[in-house]
Amino acid sequence: MSTAALLALAPARKTGRVRGIPSICSAHPVVIAASLAMGRARGTPVLIEATCNQVNHEGGYTGMTPADFRSFVLRIAAEEGFDPAGLILGGDHLGPNPWTALPAAQAMAKACDMVAAYAQAGFGKIHLDASMSCADDPTPLLDATIARRNAQLAAVAEAHSPTPPVYIIGTEVPVPGGAWEEVEGLTPTAPEAAITTANLHRQAFAAEGIAAAFDRVVGLVVQPGVEFGNENVVAYDRPAARGLVGCLSELPMLFEAHSTDYQTPQALADLVQDGFGILKVGPGLTFALREALYGLDHIADVLFPDRPSLRGAMESLMQNKPQYWAKYYHGTPLHQHLQRHYSYSDRIRYYWTYPAAQTAVADLMALFGDMDIPEPLISQHLGAAYAEVMTGQTGRTAPALLRAAVARALVPYFDACVSDA
Template identity: 85%
Template structure:
């Protein structure tokens, strides 16, 4: 697994060449498989990331340790025929976030163990994020404290990684999992704040005795002015981000953009041109997957009218296990129902690995088998796929239509980073 593609981003920019890479933040097998297939067709590397809540040394909500996740992803790569040499694994928001209910000393001890696990498992891209205040911390946490804790975690990664990793610093984004409500009036990170973050972190690396590792900081997470809430998307505004973009020549790294889900193809291209060398996407991909699954569910209502519905199974599951949505979705019962199934934040993604959900999806796909779905039903319920079906580019089967939905959501990111395919 090479990090050359990441190390080359900033030097290329300084020599006048715009380079970027999409970051796929998902543990769903269909999303990961579609990502490998897209990268293979393009001849590009692939960057796949796991978050601290999703995967950690205690299992996270996926039940996977970093070593487990690595094996899981490599297994999908093998099926897709993707050379592991082109795979970069990343750890996102690595810090005390999963354990902020504990005192700082205990939470950071767990964070150190987690980072050690990521490093030992060969995750070559480490996003250091100790910005979350723990139980006995002042709120907000002082920037100097954040920088010192980040450097402490970087020292752990340096000690445990088989080869030196690259780092991401900065945290001007919502906590892992996304915004909790409608987002309005985002202000991009100021140039002063971005420069101060880089300076503080450089000093903290030096104080921790790992000054040389700062040369491997390839990205600074800043807020470009993009975000999505449950029901709205804040679009990228290049003019509003002008102050931030202006200081890029003063930095030894590029910017990393989080929460770029649902941005238009033009906005993604603009972000890349403006110096955002890493575009992270996650919920937008499983949102596309859910749309396709529900489209197939509606088609099944027509073809197999007496069979159970996937959406009903998901509704029952989420009501029985509200942990992943209850504090995020508010309003009337009808509004909460709408958000459970259709929210941009896509918190339904946390349920697809539940045995009940897995069985419901498997049952839906089994009903279709390898049958060709009638074209009028594809037009009605999976309209985005219809042009490719009519041109003979896409099989009329449920698995093909499901993967194609994710591939369409991926395409703008690969186009923005590598150029449109002719």
């Protein structure tokens, strides 16, 4: 595993060669498999990231430590025939976020243990994120405090990594997984704020005795003006971001864009051209997966009537275990039901690893086996795949249609990141 592709992004841009890389933020095996298959087919490196809540030294909501996640991804890479030399593993939002109910000293101690676990497991890209307030902190934190804590975490990574990692820094960091409510509009980060953030981190790294590590900061998290809420998406407004983009000439790194899920292909291409060289995507991929699973579930209603539905199984599971959605989805019972299943924030993704969900999905896929699904039903319930099926690009089996749905969501990211225009 090498981070060379990330280290090359900013220097390449300064010589007129614009490139980027998608950051796949998901622990779902179908999403990871589809991403690695696309990287193999295109001959490009693949960056797969785990978040602090998803994977940490205490297990996270997936039950995986960083070492477990590494083994999990490498196993899928072997199955897909992807050379692990082209795989980059990243840790996303690494900081005290899972422990903000604790005083800052305790939360940061746990964050340091987590970063050490990520570093020891060979994660080459570390997103340092101490932007959140802990129990005894003021709100919001001062940028200098965030930079100092990020540098403390970087020092831990330096001490535990088998090879020097690259870093992502920033103080204006979007909420992991998208906004909680409807987002009406966003103001891009002010250029002077971006430059100040970089300078504060340079100083903080030096104060921690790791000044040389700042040369491996490859990305700065800023707000480009893109976001998604439960029910709406804020599209990239290129003219509005012009001032922010202009300050890249004064920075040694590129920007990392979070929450790019559901942006149009043109918007993604514009982001990369404008210097947002790392495009993070996660819920948008599992949203596409859920769409395909539910499409197959509707087809099963026709072909295999009087059987338990996947939709019903997921509704029961989410009602019995509401901790991942209850404080995020509001309104009438009908509105909450719609959000549980169809929200852009895709909080249903937290449930696919539960045994009840895995059994329901396995039962659905077993019904179809390797049968060819009738084309009219594909047109009716999986219409986005119809043209691919008719041209032979995608098979008519349930596994092929499921994989194709995720691949279709990935294509705009891979396309946007290879342009030299």
